[in-house]
Amino acid sequence: MTTTPTTPAAPAARPGTTAPLLEIEDLHLEIAGRDRTGAERTVRALDGVSLRLAPGEALGLVGESGSGKTMTALSVLGLLPPGARVTSGRVLLExxxxxxxGERVLRGVRGDSVGVVFQDPLSSLNPTMTIGAQVAEPLLLHRGVGRAEARERAREMLRLVGLPQPGERMKSYPHQLSGGMRQRVAIAMALVCEPKLLIADEPTTALDVTTQHQILELLGELRERLGMAVVLVSHDLGVIARRVDRVAVMYAGRVAEQAPVRQLFTAPRHRYTQALFDALPERxxxxxxxxxxxxxLPPSLTRPPAGCRFAPRCAYATDECRTQEPPVRAADEGGRHTYACFHPAAPGRPSPREPAATTAGTANATTAATAITAGTATAPGAGTDAEADVLLELDAVRKEYALRSGPFTRRGDRRPVSAVAGVSLTVRRGETFGIVGESGCGKSTLGRMAVGMERPTGGAVRFEGRDVATLDRAALRAHRRRVQLMFQDSYAAMDPRMRVGAILREPxxxxxxxxxxxxxxxxxxLLDEVGLPQGAVHRYPHEFSGGQRQRLGLARALALSPSLVVADEPVSALDVSVQAQILNLMRDLQREKGLSYLFISHDLAVVRYLADRVGVMYLGSLVETGPAAEVFARPLHPYTRGLLETADSTVLDGSGEHGEHGGPGGEPLKGKPLKGEPLKGETPSAADPPSGCRFRTRCPLATELCATTAxxxxxxxAEGHLxxxxxxLVGAA
Incomplete structure (x- = not known):
């Protein structure tokens, strides 16, 4: 093992390789501003970051929120927030x-040599310009081509990124496209000038697994075709595991570890990297x-701690870690795997759940490990069985929305949108029922009907045996005390003008x-129950982190002591460590209070961990239900199998053999092999769903029977697995 200077250095180029495309050398960046009292403060956002990227290489940047991932990526193009400045270091592009x-040079690089795809495409697209004009704009600015040629190349790029009917979409505006389509447009804009480097900042965070898969596959194909390098910023470790060549793990403005992707995921050395992996739901x-x-929590970067910045949260920290900055060491002879840790993990050593007794500072490690694993080890919903009381029952529930005439509806189009089509399910007392499926499948509509925010078009929603649709105003008011909704975007769900104390008192x-x-x-x-300090009552929502705001959202949902909480994507925007805290908190409160959850999510790993039973929805229909462990291990519907194959996982060695395929009577189905391929094609319109089985237009097993009979x-x-x-699909999973 070799030791290098304390300042993290990028891995040395291997003999015979070409010169790096991008070099970030000892970059320091500060952001000047004021705190809420008006006092000046300086945030040291980046502190000695060094990275290197070869032509055509893909580098992943991971770490908790605030670790410096986005700031590092955007510093390449000088896209810094107000008050930010580079105090030292270099960013070399060729x-x-x-x-x-200067700004003139940077304007020439942006969109030409370097393209950027942001997390929210709607906010990065101009709402007043057509799609065609926006994709053609970089060509007009950087390549000096004529308008006709620019529009033709823009149309070709939209076709290349897989946008349906690119000629027609050229005339559309951003708000007329779905989230996945908008992201494809953003990618087309970033790549229309064929840049040498693409920076993708959380490009798939808000997308479901199939749209995410399509976008990431597209980026991979275009990267190979154009020979460009990619910097992919993401908190989704499954995405990183499958989509990049190397990974840099960032913590508190520094690079803690960097390595080739397989080496990092199979043998992490830094204790922070190991702790991130241990927090994954699939583990x-x-x-x-x-x-x-x-x-x-991560340290404040206005006054970062001395020594190793991870030491205050590390199960293995010693006095050495708290007083000295760890040197960067190489884990291999080539120097491609480097880390900065005094007490690194080694192959075969236990994780921070059970620190080794031989590690220095055993008492400190044991104390921290106890904090890490606080809580009992019983399964969620323990004690729930098939005979338990049914709390919520949905009986053949339908929800249709009428399309009315307006500026964005086609003339003569009056077909209703079939959001939910005959869904039946039950949620028992004390259990978690998970709902998964692609965007637009009806998950959220189902949740709103359970709460009473929407009335079903047909069927019945019964809570404790009473049909919610027949309740009078007073009874519905009482019902809403027993059933609460936990929103995906906790910040948008809170009045920014109200202090937290007033927000929690309001119900x-x-x-x-x-x-x-x-x-x-x-x-x-409530603040005690969700682990927030009493002083939080005097603060406003914007003064909290994303994870803290989600705790506030849970506290507000619990204010009236409900029996059922409908949680609609409550952890989708959180990084893995904060996500683990919220999921543990939800499970602890369920155990203490006997809560039931209707948990809606597109994150299959989270649902697999938290749910007792799961329902899989497709285009308004429930295609499969059963015990979560059984459904994930032995999916019976081709759509469920496709979802599982489409989702990115941190497990790099596959998921086992695929099942055989049975006909209506269980007999083998000849000539229809299903190899467990990811889902393909587009979801049909809910205004014109397919006849028979709604999944048949994307199903590799579909026959005429599927087209005529639902x-x-x-x-x-097995009984209970429908x-x-x-x-x-029957047989071994």
């Missing part, structure tokens, strides 16, 4: 120092134990629960 370059699925979490005031003193006492109790739920393998398919 030898040109962009950190020292604990089926074990019955809580997720590993990283205690505490109690509206429902007339207790006097002011009792309400304030309940607010303090399948009924059956249990071909599938609506004429040709279910």
């Amino acid at each position: 030898g040109t120092d962009l950190a020292a370059a 604990a699925a089926g074990t019955g134990r809580p997720l590993a979490t990283i205690p505490g 109690l005031v509206v429902q007339g629960v207790g006097d002011r003193a009792a309400q304030e006492a309940r607010v303090r109790e 399948p009924e739920p059956t249990a071909p393998v 599938v609506s398919c004429h040709f279910p």
Whole structure:
């Protein structure tokens, strides 16, 4: 093992390789501003970051929110927030120092040599310009081509990124496209000048698994075709595991570890990297134990701690870690795997759940490990069985929306949108029922009907045996005390002008629960339950981190002591460590209070970990339900199998053999092999769903029977595991 200077250095180029395309050398970046009291403060956002990227290489940047991932990527083009400046270091693009370059040089590089794809395509697209004009604009600015040629090349690029009917879409505006289509447009804009480097900042965070897969496959294909390098910023470790060549793990403005992707995921050395991997839901699925979490919070970068910045949260930290900055070491002879840690993990050593007794600082490690694994190891919904009381029942529920005439509806189009089509399910007391499926499948609509925010067009929603649609105003008001909704975007769900104390009191005031003193006492109790300090009552929502705001959202949902919480994508925007904290908290509160959850998510790993039972939705229909472990291990519907194959996972060695394919009577289905391929094609319009089985237009097993007859739920393998398919997958998973 060799030791290099303390300042992290990029891995040396291997003999025979070409010169690097991008070099970031010892980059320091500060952001000047003021705190909420008006006092000046300086945030040291980057502190000695060094990275190197070869032509055609893909580099992943991972780490918790605020670690410096996005700041590092955007510093390449000088796209920095107000008050930010590079204090030292260089950003070399083919030898040109962009950190020292003026705005005129940077404008020439942006969109030409370097393209950028941002997290939210809607906010990065101009709402007043057509799609065609926006994609053609970089060509007009950088290549000096005529308008006719620019429009033709823009149309070709839209075709290349897989946008349906590119000629027609050229005339559309951003708001007229779906999220996946907008992201394809953003990619087309970034690549129309064929840049040498693409920076993709969380390009698939808000997308479902199939759209995410399509976007990432597209980026991979275009990268290979154009020979460009890619910097992919993401908190999704599954995406990183499958899509890049090398990974840099960032923490508190520094690079903690960097290595080739397989080497990092199979043999991480830095304790922070190891802790991130331990927090992944797939690592604990089926074990019955809580997720590993990283205690505490990342340090403030206004006054970062001395020594190793991860030491205050590390199970292995010693006095050496807290006083000295760890040198960067090489884990291999070629120097491609480097890390900065005094007490690195080694192959075969236990994770921070069970620190080795021989490690220095055993007492400190044991204390921190106890904090990491706090909570009991019982499975979610423990004690729930088939005979338990049914709390929520959806009986053949339908929801249709009428399309009315307007500026964005085609003339004569009055067909209703079939958002939910005959869904039946039950949620028992004390259990978690997970709902998964692509965007637009009806998951959120189903949740709103369960809460009483939407009335079904047909069927019945029964809560504790009473049909919610027949409740009068007073009864519906009482119902909403028993059923609460936890929103995906907790910040948007809170009034930014109200302090947290008033936000948490509001449900109690509206429902007339207790006097002011009792309400304030309940607010303090709620803050304790979700692990936030009492002083939070005086602060505003924007003063909290994303994870803290999600805790506030959960606290507000619990204010009226409900029996059922409908959680709509509550952790989709959180990084893996904060996600683990929220999931553990939800499970602990379920165990303490007997809560039931209807948990809606497109993250299959999260649902697999948290849910007792799961329902898979496609285009408004429930195609498969059953125990979560059974559905994920032995999917019976081709759509469920396709979802599982489409989702990116951190497990690099595959998921086992695929099942055989049975006909309606269980007989083998000849000539229709299903190789477990990712889902392909586009979801049909809910205004004009296919006849028979709604999945048939994308199903490799579909026959004429599927086109004429809608399948009924059956249990071909085990009681309680239902599938609506004429040709279910039977046999070994």
